[in-house]
Amino acid sequence: MEKDQTKLKKFLNFEFSSKEERTFKDSNEYSEFKRIIELFDDVKTVDYNQERALEELDKTRLVPKKNRGKVVPLYKKWVPMSVAASILLLISFFYLNSGKNDLEHSTLAGEFKQIELPDASKAWLNAKSEIAYNEVWKNSREINLEGEAYFEVAKGKTFTVNTSQGTVTVLGTKFNVKQRGTIFEVFCFEGRVSVLHKGQETILTANNRFSSKTLEKSVVEGNLVSLKPFWMDKISVFENTPINQVILDLSIQYDVNIVMEENLNKNLSYTGRYSYEDSLETVLEVLCESLSMKYVRNGRSIYLKKG
Amino acid sequence: MNCDVYSSKDSICEERNYNIAFKKHSKEVFNFLVYNYGDKELAEDIVQEAFITLWRNCEKVPLKSVRAYLYTISKNRIIDTFRSANSALKYKKNSVNTVEKQTPEYIFEEKEFHQKLNQVLDKMPEKYRVPFLLNRVDKKKYKEIAEIMGVSVKSVEKRIFNALEFLQKELHINKKRF
Numbered sequence: 001m002e003k004d005q006t007k008l009k010k011f012l013n014f015e016f017s018s019k020e021e022r023t024f025k026d027s028n029e030y031s032e033f034k035r036i037i038e039l040f041d042d043v044k045t046v047d048y049n050q051e052r053a054l055e056e057l058d059k060t061r062l063v064p065k066k067n068r069g070k071v072v073p074l075y076k077k078w079v080p081m082s083v084a085a086s087i088l089l090l091i092s093f094f095y096l097n098s099g100k101n102d103l104e105h106s107t108l109a110g111e112f113k114q115i116e117l118p119d120a121s122k123a124w125l126n127a128k129s130e131i132a133y134n135e136v137w138k139n140s141r142e143i144n145l146e147g148e149a150y151f152e153v154a155k156g157k158t159f160t161v162n163t164s165q166g167t168v169t170v171l172g173t174k175f176n177v178k179q180r181g182t183i184f185e186v187f188c189f190e191g192r193v194s195v196l197h198k199g200q201e202t203i204l205t206a207n208n209r210f211s212s213k214t215l216e217k218s219v220v221e222g223n224l225v226s227l228k229p230f231w232m233d234k235i236s237v238f239e240n241t242p243i244n245q246v247i248l249d250l251s252i253q254y255d256v257n258i259v260m261e262e263n264l265n266k267n268l269s270y271t272g273r274y275s276y277e278d279s280l281e282t283v284l285e286v287l288c289e290s291l292s293m294k295y296v297r298n299g300r301s302i303y304l305k306k307g
Numbered sequence: 308m309n310c311d312v313y314s315s316k317d318s319i320c321e322e323r324n325y326n327i328a329f330k331k332h333s334k335e336v337f338n339f340l341v342y343n344y345g346d347k348e349l350a351e352d353i354v355q356e357a358f359i360t361l362w363r364n365c366e367k368v369p370l371k372s373v374r375a376y377l378y379t380i381s382k383n384r385i386i387d388t389f390r391s392a393n394s395a396l397k398y399k400k401n402s403v404n405t406v407e408k409q410t411p412e413y414i415f416e417e418k419e420f421h422q423k424l425n426q427v428l429d430k431m432p433e434k435y436r437v438p439f440l441l442n443r444v445d446k447k448k449y450k451e452i453a454e455i456m457g458v459s460v461k462s463v464e465k466r467i468f469n470a471l472e473f474l475q476k477e478l479h480i481n482k483k484r485f
Contacts, residue, residue, distance in 0.1 A: 009464050013449050036474045040443040044415040048337045171322045191322040
């Protein structure tokens with residue numbers, strides 16, 4: 001019974017070169033177990049839905065309230081933190097109302113600014129935006145934002161961005177928040193963020209976007225994927241973007257007031273890009289060309305008409 | 308940006324590193340658990356538990372030990388379940404089992420004979436089954452399997468060979484002897 005299985009063992013351990021393997025497969029030693037070994041050649045592993053598992057994991061890990069039976073130990077850690085979080089929310093509520101923030105930074109139309117936050121986190125402000133926060137960050141790292149900003153958050157305690165339209169909470173990551181009027185958009189470049197909008201929580205991972213328009217997250221693919229927001233490279237990129245959002249973007253960068261004439265189709269959408277270094281005239285010409293419109297300029301006011 | 312390389316100085320407490328660890332190891336730990344239990348749902352649950360334990364203790368676990376840590380937790384859970392299953396079995400023996408036992412799933416049942424393989428694998432002692440499937444399905448080398456299971460390379464070698472012999476007997480295909 002005790003036979004020499006050195007070769008078989010080597011074969012099973014993937015030690016053979018392809019040539020050695022071929023020779024071995026012709027041997028008697030192999031033919032003895034050939035059928036069994038080959039039975040397992042095309043066997044697949046049991047399906048595992050990694051993405052879903054990660055989402056489930058996050059629910060337990062990042063949202064302490066939704067206890068789901070089995071995994072008890074975590075709560076010990078999270079209960080005090082959730083209490084802290086709700087206190088934090090309360091405090092932030094008062095701050096928002098009393099406007100008692102020590103530091104404020106803002107940009108005018110067409111401006112761009114980089115800001116160092118108290119803990120080495122960084123923020124970049126797009127045009128016509130404003131952030132406010134306390135000079136000393138003790139237990140909470142909180143920022144109030146109006147407009148659009150990109151954040152690179154140093155690791156540490158939770159980091160919260162409040163806007164009039166919703167709240168974004170993170171643990172250490174890169175993300176962009178845009179709030180213009182009722183538009184509220186969050187884009188996650190790295191790590192993970194939690195978006196609270198009208199009582200609904202959404203968790204975003206890299207390349208996920210949340211938009212108040214669709215009320216859900218979407219995965220961004222193709223040429224819209226980037227490492228940081230386009231506006232930081234001083235360009236705006238539109239892909240099937242509604243015309244009123246394009247106009248809003250232009251008026252913020254060039255500090256003009258753009259009006260669409262009544263008879264223009266308000267449901268137009270635009271795909272294209274422009275650089276903030278381009279002159280307003282160039283940008284308007286390109287825009288008008290592709291949507292067959294004309295524009296008339298009168299000082300700070302631009303009127304768009306049918307072409 | 309390199310997406311699946313840990314940032315060197317940071318710990319597993321870092322969101323990014325934690326996510327990388329999940330992407331890297333969850334499926335392999337899942338497979339290991341499936342080979343032990345033959346139960347997909349149970350395996351999924353324990354993967355979740357292992358990662359939550361990792362998160363809870365992230366400060367104590369150096370990056371390079373993350374994988375071993377996940378396996379250790381999983382193994383402890385396996386020991387726990389088998390222990391309680393054994394004691395439960397003692398009491399069950401006298402009672403009539405009315406619920407028909409579902410066929411366990413160790414491998415994906417794509418073809419008809421895979422179901423039969425699953426049944427045979429279920430009869431095999433797990434100390435043969437686990438290293439055998441890690442080797443044949445996951446294509447892991449003896450050394451890696453030895454590390455995961457905490458046994459010597461020699462005994463991994465032996466167990467895999469025993470598994471082959473076991474299968475051969477079970478499937479009644481040892482017609483030819485040379």
